[in-house]
Amino acid sequence: MSRKRDKGDGHSPFWRGPLLAWGALLLLLAVNVALAYLLGGDNPLIGVGIAVAMVLVVAIIFMDLRRSGPINRSLAGAGLVWLGIMFALMFADYLTRS
Amino acid sequence: MTASTASSPPVALHEPWEDLSRQRQAATMGMWIFLLSEMLLFGGLFAAYTVCRSLNPMGFRAGSHEADLVYGTINTVLLITSSLTMTLAVRAAPARLHKVALGFLAATVALGLAFLAVKGMEYHEDLTKSLFPGPGFKLPQQGAEQFFSFYWVMTGLHMLHMTAGVIAVSRLIVVGRRYPEWLETSPAVEATGLYWSLVDVIWMILYVLIYLPGRGG
Incomplete structure (x- = not known):
């Protein structure tokens, strides 16, 4: 992770990106649960696919891979x-x- | 330059590095290598689960139907939120926002403990419903017992990782309260943040494998 992002990018506060990622993760979780009920939860590819999207959000934003x-x-x-x-x-x- | 003694504050910079920047690079790289081994550890379990589920789809569906979705979803929200607070702590610490960083670290520990408490309640309920593999197991479907073998092993292993994470973050709070400058400069903050996020990532996959199959039917 870069030390230059400590107070944000110079334009946005340091909490904005993680907060947006948190919202996106909760949204993806809600979609996953809803689809599991709508589709019966028998198609593992859909559930795992959404989980992989959540993992990418965590890796890119929370683990800061985009700046690594x-x-x-x-x-x-x-x-x-x-x-x-x-x-x-x-x-x-x-x-x-x- | 060397390790701290009992009477002096801990130093962020250790041998053999000459500056904190290099040490930070090494610390995060070392943590990523450790996370790689963790990915392969849980990856092996996920692979075994996938094979067994493909051989006994109805048993795994019946087993998953017994897993408590409410507890699982609450814990997922708790973990996602704890990853947020941990990330904010990691970013606040080098910005000299010591109190903010300590507050976010404390929130992370609280959320981690809440996760463990909810998991404990879920385990208690599972045991009450005879969902532990062995004599007297509740479900008759072939493969359901196997599903719960995976359930206990994978969630138990994850709980151990969570416990280690709570201890690691608590250490940051204890040392950081005494020595704010250490919290500002030590690579341990960033490395602990990476570990915490990986524990979150593993749970996201576990959640899909354990709680979502067999819903809506």
């Missing part, structure tokens, strides 16, 4: 890549079993 250096961004990306490899190999096995 390339090393930290690379590390966060590496985590996603390794998770992706694990899930891809797992699905390649279980989804192709007869």
Whole structure:
């Protein structure tokens, strides 16, 4: 995270971005619960998709990845890549079993 | 430059770094590497859950239907809000807003403790309803017991992480109250904030896997 953002961007106070992110997260949570009831909660892709959107909001705003250096961004990306490899190999096995 | 003694205030800068900027970079990078290992730890559990759910969809649906959505949703809101207060504390501290930062840290601890209390109430209710896997388990559907095995392991592991987070943030408050300049400069504040947000992120995925399947039907 950058130390230059301490009192905001010079234009906006330091609390504005996190507060907007908090509102967005609550909104996404409400949408997820509503869709689970409307669609029966049997489609995991929708629920997980919205959860991933929430995770991105936290990572970008709360964990300040948007202002992090390339090393930290690379590390966060590496985590996603390794998770992706694990899930891809797992699905390649279980989804192709007869 | 070196570690503080019992009689002197803690210093933010430690060896082998020559300035706080480099030390901060190293601290956040180290924390990200730790978070990577955490992602893979919970990722393995999520992968196992996904396989078992695909093999027993009806059992997992029945199990999830028994999980208390109200407790789960309250806890999600508490955690999201605690991530907000933690982030604001991380940003207020270097801006020399010491009292504001300490207030947000205290709010974070309070919200974390509230999360643990709600989770404890939920666990008590689950045990009362015989939802712990083993003899006398409530649900007859195949796979429902497996669902609750995942439920107890994943939420229990998450609770341990929450407890560690509450302790880490409490330490920031204790040291920061005595030494405001430490709170302003120490990379520990930012690193603890990253950890707290990851605990929040893990819960967001857990919430979808545990509480949402089987709703509306």
